[in-house]
């Protein structure tokens with residue numbers, strides 16, 4: 001087990017005009033499960049591959065257990081990788097696949113068998129040890145890939161989208177199993193995904209990347225409650241946070257004839273900012289189809305999930321803009337069934353004053 005430090009770590013691919021990973025700083029504790037998340041091309045896989053020694057560190061350092069990894073070969077880093085394509089040996093059995101790395105290290109048959117049996121027990125693979133990979137389901141193959149990593153008892157696990165080949169249901173099951181297993185083994189883990197739900201449910205802490213630059217590194221709850229900028233606010237959460245640009249008049253914000261309800265802190269920030277426009281962020285679960293007052297909107301789309309519904313409602317107010325130029329659509333939540341249907345005129349009201357405010361020029365949260 002080991003701590004990991006990215007200390008201003010950079011990577012630029014030959015011929016590229018920008019850094020794939022730009023001065024990344026992360027302090028990962030011994031035994032921690034850290035998820036790197038971000039959209040496609042944000043540098044997650046590169047950051048992971050730098051840790052594993054599969055990409056150069058062009059400047060800065062990565063340290064494992066305090067030891068600088070620059071110049072250390074991948075095989076000498078004591079890291080086990082799990083990729084999205086499991087790359088199992090088709091002609092070897094599950095047991096042989098899991099024990100292969102140990103065999104290469106010259107570990108005795110007896111010790112190997114014991115380690116493979118223990119990993120198989122942890123992963124519920126005991127009954128499959130003599131099967132070939134072709135005779136396994138996708139989920140079972142994924143577990144064999146995990147098993148192969150576990151038997152090596154490395155100081156670090158690196159996982160790059162290991163669940164992306166599984167169907168939705170299996171992905172949910174397997175992410176729970178991986179997270180539980182990691183807790184049990186206590187092995188420091190860096191896990192890459194583009195799926196923010198996976199990141200939020202699995203990580204002790206989550207690093208959000210964009211264009212190779214770290215945006216925020218924090219616990220899932222903190223990312224959700226206190227995003228540092230409009231990008232993180234919009235990326236974390238499903239459905240995404242409602243974000244729109246609104247004019248500021250007399251330290252207040254209006255949308256479609258209704259004042260946005262601000263708590264004392266937000267009011268003070270808005271007054272102190274001197275901005276004439278602000279990005280406003282409201283989580284869907286803080287908007288509800290309401291009674292007499294609220295934001296006038298027309299229901300465009302419903303998502304009925306059974307236990308809850310999301311109502312997508314168009315707002316006709318030319319003074320309000322979206323960040324991407326699309327028509328302003330606010331998402332509201334309803335516990336259980338939606339009280340409205342597509343085409344209805346409704347009023348949306350805030351049931352919580354937890355509003356997020358960002359500077360339109362930088363995207364950063366007001367007040368830092």
Ligand SMILES: Nc1ncnc2c1ncn2[C@@H]1O[C@H](COP(=O)(O)OP(=O)(O)OP(=O)(O)O)[C@@H](O)[C@H]1O
Pocket residue numbers: 013014016020038039040041042043044045046047194
């Ligand atoms: N081998 C390579 N050669 C040149 N450029 C690369 C190479 N691999 C990645 N890149 C570029 O580096 C940047 C970061 O890529 P990276 O694969 O790390 O992103 P990612 O966040 O993991 O994306 P994805 O989710 O699509 O895998 C991108 O701009 C990508 O085009």
